Amino acid sequence: MEEVRETSAWVARNSSHVTIDSSGLEKVVETMKESIPKVEWDYEGIHYFDNGPLTVQYLFVLDALNFCFWPDKDLNYDHLAKGLKEALLNDHSAFDADRLTNYTGPQLRELLKWPRSLPLEEERVRLLHEVGFELERSFEGKASKLVESCGKSAVKLVALVTRHFPGFRDHSMYKGHQVFLYKRAQIFAADLWGAFKGQGYGEFNDIGSITMFADYIVPAVLQQLGVLKYSSTLANAIQASSEIGAGTEEEVELRACSIFAVEKMRELLSIKCGKQVLSVELDLWLWSVGVQCPSLQHHRTLSIYY
Ligand SMILES: Nc1nc2c(c(CN[C@H]3C=C[C@H](O)[C@@H]3O)cn2[C@@H]2O[C@H](COP(=O)(O)O)[C@@H](O)[C@H]2O)c(=O)[nH]1
Numbered sequence: 130m131e132e133v134r135e136t137s138a139w140v141a142r143n144s145s146h147v148t149i150d151s152s153g154l155e156k157v158v159e160t161m162k163e164s165i166p167k168v169e170w171d172y173e174g175i176h177y178f179d180n181g182p183l184t185v186q187y188l189f190v191l192d193a194l195n196f197c198f199w200p201d202k203d204l205n206y207d208h209l210a211k212g213l214k215e216a217l218l219n220d221h222s223a224f225d226a227d228r229l230t231n232y233t234g235p236q237l238r239e240l241l242k243w244p245r246s247l248p249l250e251e252e253r254v255r256l257l258h259e260v261g262f263e264l265e266r267s268f269e270g271k272a273s274k275l276v277e278s279c280g281k282s283a284v285k286l287v288a289l290v291t292r293h294f295p296g297f298r299d300h301s302m303y304k305g306h307q308v309f310l311y312k313r314a315q316i317f318a319a320d321l322w323g324a325f326k327g328q329g330y331g332e333f334n335d336i337g338s339i340t341m342f343a344d345y346i347v348p349a350v351l352q353q354l355g356v357l358k359y360s361s362t363l364a365n366a367i368q369a370s371s372e373i374g375a376g377t378e379e380e381v382e383l384r385a386c387s388i389f390a391v392e393k394m395r396e397l398l399s400i401k402c403g404k405q406v407l408s409v410e411l412d413l414w415l416w417s418v419g420v421q422c423p424s425l426q427h428h429r430t431l432s433i434y435y
Contacts, residue, residue, distance in 0.1 A: 130284060130287060130309070130311060130315065130338055130339060130340055131338075132309045133309045133310060133311055133315070133340045133388060134340060134388070134392060136306065136307065136308040136309050136385070137308065137310070137340070137384075137385040137386075137388035137389045137392075138389050138392075139306060139308070140303055140306075140308055140381060140382055140385035140386065140389070141382075141385060141386050141389035141390075143303075143304055144382045144385075144386060145360070145378060145382070146359060146360045146362070146363045146378060146379045146382050147357055147358070147359055147360075147363065147379075147382040147383055147386040148357070148358045148386070149356060149357060149358075149386055149389060149390045149393065150355060150356060150357070150358050151393075153354065153355030153356045153357075153358075154356050154390065154393055154394060154397065155397065156355065157354050157355070157356055157394065158394060158397045158398055158401060158402075161398060161402070161404075162401070162402050165398070165404060165406055165410075165414075166414045167410065167414070168410075168413045168414050168417045170320070170323025170324060170326075170413065171323070171324065172417065173207060173210075175207050175210040175211045175214065176191075176210055176214060176324065177213065177214035177217050177218070178324055180325070180329070181273075182271060182272075182273035182330070183217065183221065183224075184324060184325075184330070185271075185272045185273040185276055185321065185330050186224045186271065186272045186273065187213060187214070187217055187224065188272070188317060188320045188321060188324060189260065189264075189272035189275070189317060190213060190224050190229070190257070190260065190272075191209065191210060191213055191320070192313045192314075192316055192317040192320060193256050193257060193259075193260045193294075193296065193297075193313070194209055194213075194253050194256065194257070195209065195313055195316065195435075196249070196313065196432060196433050196434060196435050197248050197249050197431060197432055197433065197435070198248065199248075199345065199427070199429060200248040200249075200429075200431070201245075201247070201248055204243070204247070204248065205420075206420075208241060208243065209241065212240060212241030212242055212243070213240070213241070215242070216240045216241070223240065225270065226260075226261045226262075226264040226265040226270030226271075227261065227265065227270070228261070229257050229258065229260055229261025229262075229264070230257075230258050230261035230262050230265070231258075231261075232254055232257050232258070233254065234246070234247070234250045234251065234253075234254050237250070237253060237254055237257070238250075248431075249431065249433060252433050255296075256296040256433065259294060259295065259296050260294060260296075263293050263294055267293055273330060275289060275290070275293075276321065276330050277330075281332050281333055281334050282333060282334060282335050283315075283318040283319075283322070283333040283335050283336050283338060283339050284335050284338050286314075286317070286318050286321075286333070287311055287314045287315055287317075287318060287339075290314040290317060291311060291314050296433060297311070297313050297314040297317075298311075299311050299312050299313060299314070299434035299435070301375075301376050301380075301381045302376065303378065303381040303382075303385070304378070308381055308385055310343045310384050310385065310388070310434065310435075312342045312343050312344060312384075312434055312435045313342075313434060313435070315339050315340065315342055316342045318333065318336070318339055319336075319339055319342070319409045319412075321333075322336050322409065323409075323413075336407060336409060337407055337408075339407075339408060339409050340388045340391065340392065340408050341387060341388055341391040341408050341409075341411060341412035341415070342412055342416075342435070343383075343384035343385070343387050343388055343435060344416070344435040345427040345428055345429070345430070345435065346415075346416055346419035346420060346425070346427060347387050347391075347412060347415045347416055347419060348383045348384065348386075348387040348427070348428065349367075349419060349425050349426060349427040349428070350415045350416070350418050350419040350422075350425070351387055351390055351391075351415065353422075353425065356390050356394070357383075357386055357387065357390060363379050363383075366379070366428075367426055367427070367428050367429075368426060370426075370429055371429070372429050372430065372431065373428050373429060373430050374430065375430050375431060375432045375434075379428075380428070380430050383428055384435075391408050391411050391412065391415070392408065394411060395407070395408055395411060
């Protein structure tokens with residue numbers, strides 16, 4: 130994703146609140162010299178998988194809803210994945226395109242077995258409708274058709290998803306520049322690659338083009354590792370759990386600098402240790418470290434993008 134890499138690098142060069150500490154970065158790479166931590170996709174055992182097109186439909190619905198869990202302190206990503214998996218095991222047609230266009234908030238809650246309103250519930254429902262409607266209109270109702278039309282290119286898949294589904298157009302304006310972050314579109318490609326182990330629906334000749342997925346967990350991990358440094362105002366706001374507005378300089382910098390830092394980490398691993406590693410692999414390792422650390426303080430932004 131050249132536009133994600135280039136625009137994130139531009140933010141990192143012009144950043145006011147977040148900086149990348151090169152000695153912190155080198156230290157982390159140093160610890161990885163011996164062995165690069167490798168985390169298995171679905172190490173948690175929470176995902177639906179049947180090696181076929183229904184898995185693709187599951188992953189697309191999952192990533193359409195893969196954002197903003199923190200406003201409910203008891204809710205997390207695992208609930209979404211497990212809930213959707215259960216729903217599909219109980220009813221194989223639960224994610225048929227025509228069903229997706231009709232879900233209501235209470236039905237979505239019931240599907241996920243969640244006892245109260247979901248964060249940004251109306252947006253979640255709207256995005257499900259958008260997915261169902263556009264899959265039906267352009268892809269015979271099937272996310273697998275969308276993937277098949279990408280000729281084993283993750284870059285094409287991200288382009289196609291963002292072209293057809295406005296809810297996946299994760300971008301911001303920053304100091305007069307358009308910045309592309311594309312977290313959920315890229316993670317969809319990565320989830321396919323991980324779930325299908327690089328084969329079939331998960332075969333992409335250019336998986337190395339995907340960047341890390343700028344969410345709220347990985348920036349916090351990078352900060353804890355000493356790779357990212359925050360201005361004192363930003364550090365205090367995160368510490369106090371104050372909301373950081375979507376599209377503010379602080380928010381864009383947190384996300385874009387994380388992308389840039391992981392790209393630098395990958396480059397350094399290659400230069401210093403001769404080890405070729407994918408940003409997707411670094412991302413999963415960093416994310417798994419973050420979600421296993423309950424005291425991690427992350428930034429709080431209400432957003433449909435991550
Ligand atoms: N960068 C990055 N962010 C990721 C994921 C994943 C899950 N990936 C699946 C793929 C393989 C694994 O086996 C996982 O099952 C979720 N998130 C983000 O985290 C946040 C949720 O946090 P919490 O509220 O604590 O549950 C939220 O923004 C969510 O969008 C990832 O891989 N990378």
